[in-house]
Amino acid sequence: MINTEIYKCLQHDLNSYLSSQELEMLISHNKIFSYAPGQMILQQGKYSQGIYLIIRGTVMVTAKLLGEGTSHLETLEHGCFLGEASFIENIPCPTSMIANTDVECIVLTKTYFEFLATYHPEVKYHLFTAIAKQVCGRIRRVHNKIINFMTTSEMTTRPLFGEIIQSLTKPSEITNKEERATELNQLKQFMIFHNYEKAEILELLNHSILLKAPKNCTLIHKGEINASSYIVIHGAVQSSIVHANKVAKLSVIGPATLFTSIACADTDSSYTITFTTCEQSILLKIPETDLNFIKENHAFIWYKLFDLICISLVALEKSVDKLDIRLNIETYNR
């Protein structure tokens, strides 16, 4: 018997992501936990055993910051997910979550996500869509904070010559049959495809372009709203925030990793993360039109692909948080 009050709360928050049937399944398969004010829900430095969704009450997000005491970062309310970064990236929680009032959370466990992946991948995808939206919101907030810092910072600006060269440097498609076969064979070995059927990989490759990009080639530019995804086969790609002709670097994406434009989950044009090769690289590009085609016509491939998109967004979230901390500690690029 579904608790109608909880159903109503969740319906209010997840209405645009889950159908009523999917919501009922979510409630019936997962437990609800209650927390008294002051009680720790998730502890910084510990691994989260699931993704928590606040049903009632407010939750304080705090963090022990490097060289500082414990700081209050923000307050979250019903409809917000907790512990998603720890759960998806399998890393310790970057922050602590403490009940501010009486709180109720529904805890979506690893077993539940495995069950969804096997029997109801569409529900997992819908949940990940909601999580990705929240992650993008956080990236946007921290991005804007960093932009404000960069505006007044004495960070060195990019030399004009380098900027022009970078804007002229373009990737080229690999058409040589032998070279293509070698690179694609390498790609098929990647762990990120461990749950793909052979036919699914072939279908994905049919909608992709194999690229060779020189060093310092920008793949996703500032302000570009293009929902493409890339997989690094060889070489490396640097994610950065570019503002006022200054560059603040986030992290490096190496082989066997998918990265994606923010536009894959959030079409807000007010912020972009740029991606530029930092070594000569071989990449598989899945253009926006092909991603849309896969989404419309090959749902199961799309669901698996979206798992990787979600992982890349969570990694990006971690990187912007780290940059935010570093900018307050280090004399960076001056």
Place this chain on the structure above:
Amino acid sequence: MCRILSYLGKPILIEELLYKPDNSFIKQSYHPKYMPHLLNLAGFGIAAWDHLSHEPKRPYLYKTPQLPFYDENLRNLASKISPHCLLAHLRGVTYSDKQIVSLQNVHPFLFSETNVALAHNGALYDFDLMKYDLLEYIHPDYKKNIHGTTDSEWIYSIYLSHLPNPLGNYETSDIINAILETLKILQRVRHKNNIAINSPVNLFITNGEFIAATRFVLDYGWQSTDQQASPHFSYHSLWYTYGESYGFYDNEYKMKGSKTKSSIIIASEPLTEDTTTWIEVPEYTLIVAKLENGEVKITSQDINL
């Protein structure tokens, strides 16, 4: 793969870093948290600077090719010495009879003409092919000091050759320029020899007054066919934590928070399982920490070669 630990700040009993924390430096030799598939069993070395010692600008140096966790002498010394700066290194090499495990190959390297020491975490691919082309970039005074077989000692010689002088007070820009010049030389010589395979160059450099560290890989993401399982293919990690002083506070080992940050640890991996008060340095980055009026100042810069 190796492990490196460096410290600058308030004098600290060495055992607080080498033995006490739950992921202590010595523990990292036989149970490293990162890259656990290769243990660091090919030697241990430490250079430590103490203001109160004889000739305080020169470090106390201890090196052994033996296993440090069986070393009673090291354990005893660690419970007596309180330097304000140290650089410790655990050497980790692939399990092969081609590797040379000897005292001459133990880091940190410290030539007699200088008080600048260097330790390296990484490996230059095909080093034997390129090493003699490096000679032209090494000052004659340092060539004669290379006794070991590691690529690290050659990198050290190039670095020293590009400092304004072997002994002195260096500006942060001198330290950074010498690092960048060293990396550019490695890149140039590799290019000349058609070497374009992933080679990590995480360097730790100190003279007791500053610590500089890099997180860098030449040709990252390009592995050779025989390198698929190599520990040097992935991007080696680099972390730091800073605060008033390092010790056992609130039931855990950590940097004590305070407005004045007078101590810093820069290391290959955090000294505790809980990494919440540590920050990971991004790839392609170098950082320099200096003490200015008792306070740690950190300068960081992207490495764009």
